[in-house]
Every structure is written in structure tokens, then in C-alpha cells.
Amino acid sequence: MTSAASKRVLPIAVLIAAAVLGGVVYAVLKDRGGTGGAGPAARPAPVEVAPIARGPITLNRTFSGELEALAEFVVAPKVSGRVERVLVNIADAVQRGQVVAELDNDEYVQAVTQARADLAVAQANRSEAESILEIANREFKRTESLRKRGIASDSELDAARQDLLAKRAQLTVAEAQVAKFASALESANIRLGYTRVTAGWSGADDERVVAERYVDEGQTLAANTPILMIVDLDPILGIVYVTERDYARMQPDQLVSLTTEAFPGETFTGRIVRIAPVFRTATRQARIEMTIDNPQHRLKPGMFIQATVELSRVADAVIVPEQALTERNDRTGVFVVSEDEKTVQWREVAVGIREGDRVQVEGQGLKGRVVVIGQQLVKDGAPITIATDQEAPASGRNGAGVQ
Numbered sequence: 001m002t003s004a005a006s007k008r009v010l011p012i013a014v015l016i017a018a019a020v021l022g023g024v025v026y027a028v029l030k031d032r033g034g035t036g037g038a039g040p041a042a043r044p045a046p047v048e049v050a051p052i053a054r055g056p057i058t059l060n061r062t063f064s065g066e067l068e069a070l071a072e073f074v075v076a077p078k079v080s081g082r083v084e085r086v087l088v089n090i091a092d093a094v095q096r097g098q099v100v101a102e103l104d105n106d107e108y109v110q111a112v113t114q115a116r117a118d119l120a121v122a123q124a125n126r127s128e129a130e131s132i133l134e135i136a137n138r139e140f141k142r143t144e145s146l147r148k149r150g151i152a153s154d155s156e157l158d159a160a161r162q163d164l165l166a167k168r169a170q171l172t173v174a175e176a177q178v179a180k181f182a183s184a185l186e187s188a189n190i191r192l193g194y195t196r197v198t199a200g201w202s203g204a205d206d207e208r209v210v211a212e213r214y215v216d217e218g219q220t221l222a223a224n225t226p227i228l229m230i231v232d233l234d235p236i237l238g239i240v241y242v243t244e245r246d247y248a249r250m251q252p253d254q255l256v257s258l259t260t261e262a263f264p265g266e267t268f269t270g271r272i273v274r275i276a277p278v279f280r281t282a283t284r285q286a287r288i289e290m291t292i293d294n295p296q297h298r299l300k301p302g303m304f305i306q307a308t309v310e311l312s313r314v315a316d317a318v319i320v321p322e323q324a325l326t327e328r329n330d331r332t333g334v335f336v337v338s339e340d341e342k343t344v345q346w347r348e349v350a351v352g353i354r355e356g357d358r359v360q361v362e363g364q365g366l367k368g369r370v371v372v373i374g375q376q377l378v379k380d381g382a383p384i385t386i387a388t389d390q391e392a393p394a395s396g397r398n399g400a401g402v403q
Contacts, residue, residue: 043383044342044383044384044385045374045377045378045382045383045384045385046374046377046384046385046386046387047335047344047371047373047374047375047377047378047384047385047386047387048371048372048373048374048386048387049337049369049370049371049372049386050320050321050323050324050369050370050372051368051369052318052319052320052336052366052367052368052369052370053318053319053320053358054316054317054318054319055316055317055319056313056314056315056316056317057313057314057317057319057352057353057355057358057360058310058312058313058314058353058355059249059310059311059312059313059353059354059355060308060309060310060311060355061242061246061249061308061309061311062306062307062308062309063240063241063242063288063306063307063308063309064240064304064305064306064307065238065239065240065241065304065305065307066238066239066302066303066304066305067236067237067238067239067260067292067299067300067301067302067303067305068236068237068238068239068301068302069211069231069232069233069236069237069301070231070232070233070234070235070236070237070291071201071203071208071231071232072211072229072230072231072232073201073229073230074226074227074228074229074230075100075101075197075199075226075227075228075229075230076197076223076224076225076226076227077101077103077194077195077197077221077223077224077225077227078194078223078224079103079108079191079194079195079223080220080221080222080223081103081104081105081107081108081195081220081221082103082104082218082219082220082221083101083102083103083104083215083216083217083218083219083220083221083227084102084103084104084217085101085102085217086100086101086213086215086216086217086227086228087099087100087101087102088100088210088213088228089210089213090210090211090212090213091209091210092209092210093207093208093209094199094207094208094209094210094230095199095206095207096199096200096201096205096206096207097198097199097200098198098199099196099197099198100197100198100199100210100227100228101196101197101227101228102195102196102197103194103195103196103197103221104195105192105195108188108191108192108194108195109192111188111191111192112185112188112189112192114188115181115184115185115187115188116185118181118184118185119178119181119182119184119185121181122174122177122178122180122181122182123178125174125177125178126171126174126175126177126178128174129167129170129171129173129174129175130171130174132167132170132171133164133167133168133170133171135167136160136163136164136166136167136168137164137167139160139163139164140160140161140163140164142160143156143157143159143160144157144160197227199228199230201230203232205232205234208230208231208232208233209230209231209232209233209297210228210229210230211229211230211231211301212228212229213227213228214226214227214228214229215227231301233294233297233299233300233301234293234294234295234297235291235292235293235294236291236292236294236299236300236301237289237290237291237292238256238258238270238289238290238291238292238305238307239287239288239289239290240287240288240290240305240307241280241283241285241286241287241288242285242286242288243284243285244279244284246309246311247275247279247286249311249312250272250275250288250309250311251272251275252272252273252274252275253271253272254271254272254309254310255269255270255271255309255310256269256270256271256272256290256292256307256308256309257269257270257307257308258270258290258292258305258306258307258308259305259306260299260303260304260305260306261303261304262298262299262300262303263298268292268293268299269292269293270290270291270292270293270307271290271291272288272289272290272309273289273290273291274287274288274289275287275288275289276288290307312353314352314353314360317352317353317360318360318361318362318366319358319359319360319361320334320358320359320361320366320370321357321358321359321370321372322354322357322358322359323357323372323373324359324370324371324372324375325349325351325359325361326375328346331348332348332349332350332351333346333347333348333349333363334346334347334349334361334366334370334371335347335370335371335375335378336365336366336367336368336369336370337368337369337370337371337384337386338368339368341384341386342383342384343381343382343383343384344371344378344380344381344382344384345365345380345381346379346380347363347364347365347366348363349361349362349363349366350362350363371384374387
């Protein structure tokens with residue numbers, strides 16, 4: 001072959017190679033679903049979706065706490081003495097004004113007898129003083145009459161008057177002694193009554209329960225030594241502590257659902273009655289008190305509780321599964337499936353109440369279904385293929401999907 005012929009063959013080979021390469025590129029692009037002129041098209045991403053729901057949603061918070069007696073007081077004698085009997089024991093019901101203990105009262109009975117005798121003497125002295133005064137009064141009137149007739153002198157009249165005043169003073173002293181010893185007798189009777197220790201309290205309830213017993217028969221007690229602790233268990237008081245984040249949402253009369261390990265699977269209902277106006281410095285938490293009806297006294301002080309409070313509620317909210325939320329460029333949104341279910345659109349949302357795996361969202365174009373699995377494979381306008389339709393938690397409890 002001549003050199004001229006070789007020069008003609010080389011361009012032909014280059015053209016053939018270029019044609020083969022172009023065919024290969026075309027085949028690859030065609031296999032990907034695009035053309036070289038229009039640019040490569042993305043393969044539809046497999047995703048799972050769930051319907052957007054509309055309905056009520058609540059913001060609940062659960063707090064750990066414990067139960068306390070609504071009211072409690074310690075029964076103690078007002079006088080000292082030896083305990084003869086304790087008439088109630090732990091868990092016994094006690095009526096208002098019931099005698100719960102008795103002390104040895106021999107000394108107090110003797111004190112009453114002595115006071116009664118002292119009063120009798122004082123009363124006798126008063127009767128004597130009254131008689132003496134009456135005599136002195138008659139003597140003064142007789143002397144006064146004699147003085148008018150010129151028989152008695154002025155000095156005799158003055159002496160009679162002075163004697164009358166003295167006898168009046170003696171009667172006053174005797175009457176004061178009677179009052180004194182009458183009061184002493186009353187005090188002795190009161191102290192004697194204190195040897196019968198009673199349970200008395202203020203409030204509307206007429207029955208309470210013995211929570212603690214501190215003494216036994218035979219012990220000698222000083223005044224104000226505790227004998228029993230009596231508590232009010234119906235209603236019972238629930239105590240929880242909340243942080244600043246939840247404090248502002250707490251309101252009196254809010255309903256509370258409570259559970260305790262003592263009764264698994266059972267829920268008790270309470271109501272917030274008091275909210276502390278200050279936070280504890282050490283924990284930065286505030287005390288919340290709630291009352292729970294406890295007619296059968298099943299709930300006991302000291303039990304641990306889980307108290308769930310409904311802090312907020314939206315009656316008509318747009319709700320999506322929490323899985324649907326995703327981040328793009330530091331913004332939160334969801335991918336909404338188009339009506340033809342072939343593409344997705346990115347919709348930025350504001351997140352509201354969260355309830356379990358359900359989330360309230362606000363934004364534009366929120367209807368139909370949203371992507372819950374596969375968000376990392378798509379972007380705004382991307383094609384999709386729905387691998388599995390699932391019933392979302394958002395529609396499973398409070399509403400149907402938005403059409």
C-alpha cells in the first residue's frame with residue numbers, strides 16, 4: 001500500500017471509531033431514560049408514603065411524682081401521764097371527736113376533788129361575809145338614827161360607817177375567792193378531760209385514717225408527746241415538679257391522668273388545684289399539687305405516680321407522621337406526593353404539637369400524601385415510585401387523610 005492510500009484509510013478508521021463510541025453513549029443514555037441533547041434524567045426513587053390527616057391533636061407531658069395525704073395531724077395529749085389504753089391502731093378509721101387514747105387520771109381526779117373543796121370553803125366564807133355585812137349595815141343604820149336623836153356622837157357614827165365599809169370589802173374579797181376557786185375547779189375538770197385524748201380536726205370530712213402509732217400502753221408521756229398520726233386519704237394529693245418549659249402551660253382545674261405501679265393498667269383521674277408561685281433554687285422546678293378521688297383508699301401516701309397533663313389541644317390540625325419531617329438547608333419540611341403520584345414537591349412547614357409519632361404542621365400545599373421513607377433519595381420535583389402504601393399513625397387515631 002502506498003503512503004497516499006494509507007493517508008486515506010486513517011480518517012475512515014477514526015470516523016468508524018467515533019460512530020461506534022457514539023452508539024455506545026446513546027445506548028447508555030437511552031438505558032437511563034434520557035437523551036444526550038436534553039441531559040440525563042434521574043431514575044424514579046422508591047419511597048414509602050402516608051396520608052396527611054386532619055383532626056384534633058393534644059400536647060401531653062408526663063411527670064414523675066408521689067402521693068401525699070391531703071391533710072395530716074399528730075394527736076398528742078395536752079397533759080402528762082401514763083398511757084392506760086390506746087383505742088385505735090394503724091389503718092383504723094377514726095371519727096371526728098372520737099376518743100383514741102386514755103391516760104391514768106388518778107392525780108387529776110384528786111385535783112378536781114381538792115378544787116371542789118376549796119370552792120366550798122370560799123363559798124362558806126362568802127356566806128359569812130354576807131352575814132357580817134348585814135349586821136354591820138344594821139348597826140350603822142341604828143347609830144345613824146341615834147345620832148339624829150342626839151344620843152350617839154359623831155365619832156360613834158364614823159366608827160359604824162368605817163366598820164360597814166370594812167365588812168363590804170371583806171365580802172368583796174370572799175366573792176373573789178369564790179370566783180378564783182370556781183375557776184380552779186373548772187381548770188381541774190378540763191385537765192381531767194384531757195386524760196381522754198380525742199381526735200379533732202377542721203374540715204368537711206368526718207372520718208380519717210390512722211397512719212402512724214407512736215406509743216403503747218404503759219408509757220409515761222409528757223404533754224404534747226405524739227401518740228398517733230391521722231390522715232385524710234379521700235381525696236389524696238398528687239405532687240409533681242415541673243420545669244420552666246412546662247410551667248407556663250399549667251393551669252388550675254386542668255385534668256390529669258395518673259398511673260402507679262401498684263395498679264398496673266389502671267388509670268386514675270385528678271385535677272390540678274395549686275401551682276407554686278416560686279421555683280426551688282436547687283432544682284429550678286415548681287411544685288404542682290393535684291387532687292385525686294380515692295373513696296376506697298386504694299391509693300396511699302408515698303406511692304410513686306406518673307401524671308400525664310394535657311397542656312394544649314388543637315381541635316382541627318394538619319397532622320403528619322413524625323417520620324415525614326426532614327431537613328433541607330436548615331429548614332424543616334415534608335415531601336408531598338403529586339396528584340399523579342409520579343413526583344414530589346418540597347413544602348416547608350412550621351412544626352406545632354407533637355403527640356407520640358404524630359406531628360402538627362402548618363404550611364402551604366399540605367394535602368394528599370407525604371413521603372415517610374426515602375426522603376434522602378429525592379428533591380423538589382424529583383420522580384418517585386411508591387414502593388409500599390402504609391397507613392400512617394397520623395390517620396390511625398384522629399382523622400382521615402386530606403383529599
